[in-house]
Amino acid sequence: MTVITCIDDLKRLHKRRTPKMFYDYAESGSYTEQTFRENTTDFAQIRLNQKVAVDMTGRSTQGSLLGKSHAMPLALAPVGLTGMQRADGEIKAAKAAEKFGVPFTLSTMSICSIEDVAENTNAPFWFQIYTLTDDDYNRKVLERARAAGCSALVITVDLQLLGQRHKDLKNGLTAPPKLTLPVMLDLATKWRWGLEMLGTKRRFFGNIVGHVESAADPSSLASWTAEKFDQALNWDRIKRLMDMWGGKVILKGILSPEDAELAAATGADAIIVSNHGGRQLDGALSSIRVLPSIVSAVGDKTEVWLDSGIRSGQDVLKALALGAKGVMIGRAYIHGLGAMGEPGVTRALEVIQKELDISMALTGEKRIEDLGRHNLLIPNGFF
Numbered sequence: 001m002t003v004i005t006c007i008d009d010l011k012r013l014h015k016r017r018t019p020k021m022f023y024d025y026a027e028s029g030s031y032t033e034q035t036f037r038e039n040t041t042d043f044a045q046i047r048l049n050q051k052v053a054v055d056m057t058g059r060s061t062q063g064s065l066l067g068k069s070h071a072m073p074l075a076l077a078p079v080g081l082t083g084m085q086r087a088d089g090e091i092k093a094a095k096a097a098e099k100f101g102v103p104f105t106l107s108t109m110s111i112c113s114i115e116d117v118a119e120n121t122n123a124p125f126w127f128q129i130y131t132l133t134d135d136d137y138n139r140k141v142l143e144r145a146r147a148a149g150c151s152a153l154v155i156t157v158d159l160q161l162l163g164q165r166h167k168d169l170k171n172g173l174t175a176p177p178k179l180t181l182p183v184m185l186d187l188a189t190k191w192r193w194g195l196e197m198l199g200t201k202r203r204f205f206g207n208i209v210g211h212v213e214s215a216a217d218p219s220s221l222a223s224w225t226a227e228k229f230d231q232a233l234n235w236d237r238i239k240r241l242m243d244m245w246g247g248k249v250i251l252k253g254i255l256s257p258e259d260a261e262l263a264a265a266t267g268a269d270a271i272i273v274s275n276h277g278g279r280q281l282d283g284a285l286s287s288i289r290v291l292p293s294i295v296s297a298v299g300d301k302t303e304v305w306l307d308s309g310i311r312s313g314q315d316v317l318k319a320l321a322l323g324a325k326g327v328m329i330g331r332a333y334i335h336g337l338g339a340m341g342e343p344g345v346t347r348a349l350e351v352i353q354k355e356l357d358i359s360m361a362l363t364g365e366k367r368i369e370d371l372g373r374h375n376l377l378i379p380n381g382f383f
């Protein structure tokens, strides 16, 4: 049996156990994948400052997001098609997050619906909405999220159209997969995935089905959404969506101090410095490289969080030490889910928490709030 000690172990198992089409969907970026790669290699350039002979007893990774305390200041990011990595994947990830004590975010493009997740969990989760042109859809889906008790809305602002991902085009990505010969040959070695999938009772794209006339073919639902991404989006539209929701809002996908100022001016409770995990503008800088300039610009006006590239507790420490109040992880938990289902997501969270705890101890810190630049060694000219 494989002993899981790090996120890379889960990634290897994810690749072995999940259809290539869906593993590639997760483990890819847009175009040349430069931004996708640099999200992780830039984290590696920042080093940690060891501190010895300080009392490290009584440590805690506890931290708060939107004024609520969690096991770590970390949330599971919205990830489309999570329910294709494993049957009922969104429910499994949400359950693991709930038991661990961190928030889960359900994507608009999830397989399981808002109601599926709500019925199978107790803790309130967050809902992520894409900015679509169809206000009737926006209003109805927000009503559903409110009725399900979702405690915050994540509005993704960096996807007015889809960044092109070569692997998805080459694989002919659809959900459910079309049973071509290469897909069937691939599934032959991943039959457990197929068996689980056959056992699920959920309707695919549960947040969209019902809004679309031609819902008989579930794979048409993704294209329905893609046609409705709001290419004319502006800050007034974002504000209108926020007003339609009326509760806590997190704006996701900010990469410059100028946009951060505009985002903070909307009154958002938090913003996420994010390049969508390198899936949108290839060539954009990594999130960690732009974080400090955004914290300086708006850190006193709103909570600044970060995602894109976090694969370890050391990465979490680096982001927090550079001023992020919280982080989100995407692939780190998706690898856990694809590898082992719900226990795999739990394992991913355990791995990251343990790495964070040990790294805090060895940098001489006991509390998340005390992390700062003094914990880091940053190469000249990095920012």
Ligand code: FNR
Binding pocket: 025, 026, 027, 039, 077, 078, 079, 080, 107, 108, 109, 128, 156, 252, 274, 275, 276, 277, 278, 279, 307, 308, 309, 310, 328, 329, 330, 331, 332
């Ligand atoms: C995403 N992401 C994303 N974001 C969003 O707002 N809605 C979505 O439906 C999706 N879907 C999605 C699918 C997959 C497969 C991935 C990997 C990512 C982006 C996600 O929320 C987050 O920003 C990144 O995953 C963060 O980067 P890391 O942690 O994966 O490096």
